[in-house]
Amino acid sequence: MVFLNLLENIRSKTDEILEAKNCEPVKFSVESAKPGFGDITCNVPFLLSKQLKKSPQEISRELSEMYNFDDMPQIKNVESHPSGYLNFSIDYTKFNDLVIGLSLQENYGTLEFGNNEKIVVEHTSVNPNKALHVGHIRNIILGDVVSKILKKANYDVKILNYVDDSGLQVADIIVGFTELGFSQESPNNEKFDHYCGDTVYVKTTEKYESDKELEGKRHEILKQIEDRTSEVSKIAQTITRKVLNEQLKTVWNLGVFYDCLNFESQIIHSKLWETIFEKLKSDNQIKYENEGDNSGCWVIPADGEDDKILVRSNGVATYIAKDIPYAAWKLGLVEDPFHYKIHSTQKNSQTLYETTLEGDNKLNFSGSKVITVIDNRQIRLQKIVSGLMAKFKEEGAYTHLGYESVTLSADTVKSLGLSVDGESAQMSGRKGLYVNADTVLETLTKRVYDESKSRNENLSESELQNIANIVAVGTIRYEMIKPDLDKIITFDLKNSLRLEGDTCSYIQYSYARASRILEKTDVKPNFNSAFKLLSSEYEKNLIKKIAMFDVHVNDSVNNLSPKVIAKYSYELAVTFSSFYEHVKVLASETTELLNARLCLVVSFQKTLKTSLGLLGIDAPERM
RNA sequence: GGACCCGUAGCUCAGCCUGGAUAGAGCGGGUGGCUUCGGACCACCAGGCCAUGGGUUCGAAUCCCAUCGGGCCCUCCA
Numbered sequence: 139m140v141f142l143n144l145l146e147n148i149r150s151k152t153d154e155i156l157e158a159k160n161c162e163p164v165k166f167s168v169e170s171a172k173p174g175f176g177d178i179t180c181n182v183p184f185l186l187s188k189q190l191k192k193s194p195q196e197i198s199r200e201l202s203e204m205y206n207f208d209d210m211p212q213i214k215n216v217e218s219h220p221s222g223y224l225n226f227s228i229d230y231t232k233f234n235d236l237v238i239g240l241s242l243q244e245n246y247g248t249l250e251f252g253n254n255e256k257i258v259v260e261h262t263s264v265n266p267n268k269a270l271h272v273g274h275i276r277n278i279i280l281g282d283v284v285s286k287i288l289k290k291a292n293y294d295v296k297i298l299n300y301v302d303d304s305g306l307q308v309a310d311i312i313v314g315f316t317e318l319g320f321s322q323e324s325p326n327n328e329k330f331d332h333y334c335g336d337t338v339y340v341k342t343t344e345k346y347e348s349d350k351e352l353e354g355k356r357h358e359i360l361k362q363i364e365d366r367t368s369e370v371s372k373i374a375q376t377i378t379r380k381v382l383n384e385q386l387k388t389v390w391n392l393g394v395f396y397d398c399l400n401f402e403s404q405i406i407h408s409k410l411w412e413t414i415f416e417k418l419k420s421d422n423q424i425k426y427e428n429e430g431d432n433s434g435c436w437v438i439p440a441d442g443e444d445d446k447i448l449v450r451s452n453g454v455a456t457y458i459a460k461d462i463p464y465a466a467w468k469l470g471l472v473e474d475p476f477h478y479k480i481h482s483t484q485k486n487s488q489t490l491y492e493t494t495l496e497g498d499n500k501l502n503f504s505g506s507k508v509i510t511v512i513d514n515r516q517i518r519l520q521k522i523v524s525g526l527m528a529k530f531k532e533e534g535a536y537t538h539l540g541y542e543s544v545t546l547s548a549d550t551v552k553s554l555g556l557s558v559d560g561e562s563a564q565m566s567g568r569k570g571l572y573v574n575a576d577t578v579l580e581t582l583t584k585r586v587y588d589e590s591k592s593r594n595e596n597l598s599e600s601e602l603q604n605i606a607n608i609v610a611v612g613t614i615r616y617e618m619i620k621p622d623l624d625k626i627i628t629f630d631l632k633n634s635l636r637l638e639g640d641t642c643s644y645i646q647y648s649y650a651r652a653s654r655i656l657e658k659t660d661v662k663p664n665f666n667s668a669f670k671l672l673s674s675e676y677e678k679n680l681i682k683k684i685a686m687f688d689v690h691v692n693d694s695v696n697n698l699s700p701k702v703i704a705k706y707s708y709e710l711a712v713t714f715s716s717f718y719e720h721v722k723v724l725a726s727e728t729t730e731l732l733n734a735r736l737c738l739v740v741s742f743q744k745t746l747k748t749s750l751g752l753l754g755i756d757a758p759e760r761m
Numbered sequence: 762g763g764a765c766c767c768g769u770a771g772c773u774c775a776g777c778c779u780g781g782a783u784a785g786a787g788c789g790g791g792u793g794g795c796u797u798c799g800g801a802c803c804a805c806c807a808g809g810c811c812a813u814g815g816g817u818u819c820g821a822a823u824c825c826c827a828u829c830g831g832g833c834c835c836u837c838c839a
Contacts, residue, residue, distance in 0.1 A: 184780095
């Protein structure tokens with residue numbers, strides 16, 4: 139910890155001063171100051187104004203006299219600003235050594251939040267009947283980055299992907315295969331998930347319009363899928379597995395990996411629901427309706443809303459009745475009915491497990507906390523689930539990490555050969571209104587490849603491919619993480635190809651430039667030296683930005699907010715770019731200064747790499 | 762009808778959780794900058810009644826209420 143420590147020390151010093159003055163405790167802030175107002179700022183004079191019946195300015199003056207930084211050499215002084223703030227200045231002649239030293243450590247920015255507590259993150263959870271589209275990417279990347287941030291905060295994170303292999307959407311493509319005669323092999327080597335989504339699913343649901351009898355078939359098929367011994371169920375198993383495996387390839391290409399796949403069909407089969415159902419009844423969490431619209435149903439009350447039906451009058455459980463046992467399983471509230479077997483070895487060579495009802499291999503993928511990443515359209519249901527879990531466990535044990543959906547811009551819709559009313563449109567699998575994740579990644583990779591090739595004459599084919607991949611994946615990730623969770627992302631194919639300004643490639647470029655500096659000199663940075671020579675504004679700004687990494691990690695963990703790290707990475711890159719432009723490292727006047735600056739460049743690189751690493755983005759040496 | 766989310770520069774957004782100094786970026790527009798580490802860059806200019814109206818407060822883009830505009834959810838569908 140660097141900056142957080144500094145803030146914490148100033149805070150406790152301030153607390154001591156307030157105590158000495160016999161003040162009532164107040165909740166004041168100590169935070170990094172805006173440029174021109176010192177380095178660190180505290181607003182406590184404003185908050186004491188009423189209590190002490192003095193102006194903030196007066197209090198500020200009084201307090202500023204009472205600080206003593208003998209045990210905090212990194213703080214130079216504190217000044218009382220005419221506005222009333224207390225502004226602290228950093229003594230960079232001391233601060234530099236501390237920051238540069240710590241930034242080299244492997245665990246730089248790591249915080250102790252989790253105590254190695256087990257926490258489950260579930261994300262992706264896409265029906266295995268189609269290819270992933272840009273909307274799914276937001277879910278996947280958010281889930282992945284949140285897991286990485288939690289790991290950085292020392293949680294033991296288990297990542298799950300729930301495979302809904304027995305829903306109506308799956309039944310729809312099975313109808314296509316069994317009733318409409320679609321081939322179970324994709325034509326022309328088309329990726330199987332694309333074939334199922336783009337052709338079978340769209341064509342089948344289209345046919346429902348004109349063929350009501352066919353539409354009735356889907357429910358029949360759905361029933362047969364749920365009977366694991368049926369022929370249809372076996373076809374469904376084969377098809378969904380094939381689609382899932384293609385989906386996983388896409389996900390792996392984005393650098394996302396899981397610990398375990400959970401199949402809905404097995405959850406249904408495991409009778410977990412029956413266990414939970416009894417528990418809900420005996421705990422009086424649900425009630426049986428004898429009259430009214432819901433007569434004959436088991437319902438669960440939702441505050442401020444209509445009751446939600448859990449079990450229909452015909453005795454069949456609704457879909458939310460699948461979510462509840464699964465949530466309870468994730469929290470380890472029920473005896474684990476599953477065994478585990480290896481599904482595959484992922485692209486990063488990490489083993490991926492899957493649930494199975496056979497075998498005897500026991501593993502544990504539950505956690506004392508659970509985070510479920512699902513878009514905000516499901517917020518109502520997720521509230522019911524988390525409300526129930528709070529009653530079984532404790533408040534906050536089950537968290538729904540929600541986010542707004544991804545829509546398509548009018549231009550992008552038109553490029554798909556479809557029409558729109560407004561400026562954007564919700565994606566729809568049925569209407570074929572979506573952009574596949576693979577398509578986006580391929581288009582972007584090509585774009586980066588061309589760009590990089592035009593800038594580098596002497597790079598080999600494999601180097602270019604590697605750069606294109608790193609930058610393309612980074613760009614998609616960055617664009618998905620950067621906006622607030624509550625903001626709709628309007629995806630525009632053309633706009634997504636931007637590589638200038640506030641983009642991932644800008645950030646990565648700053649890293650590549652740093653690499654060039656280090657490469658062009660024979661001097662090996664010697665960190666066993668003093669860095670007080672780094673005294674220009676550009677150098678101090680960069681050091682301060684490097685130091686503030688932990689502040690942002692802290693913020694992003696506390697608020698489960700990945701975008702904080704995206705913003706920090708960009709700011710760090712901007713600060714370096716300015717330094718790069720104004721401080722000519724290799725033209726340094728003395729060897730001491732050259733060495734100090736080279737060390738700063740290394741420090742920057744390490745910090746940026748770690749920060750980007752939390753976003754799952756690679757930093758290229760050259761691009 | 763009920764629930765939730767959004768509204769900040771021409772456009773896309775940050776800041777709002779945790780109220781405080783001069784409301785920040787990027788794109789687009791305008792100007793300047795490579796005989797010096799890579800121009801995917803840097804430096805600068807123009808552009809804002811922070812949707813509207815009330816309230817709380819010494820102080821509101823930020824908290825509360827209402828209104829308007831946009832989105833989304835609310836099936837014995839999954």
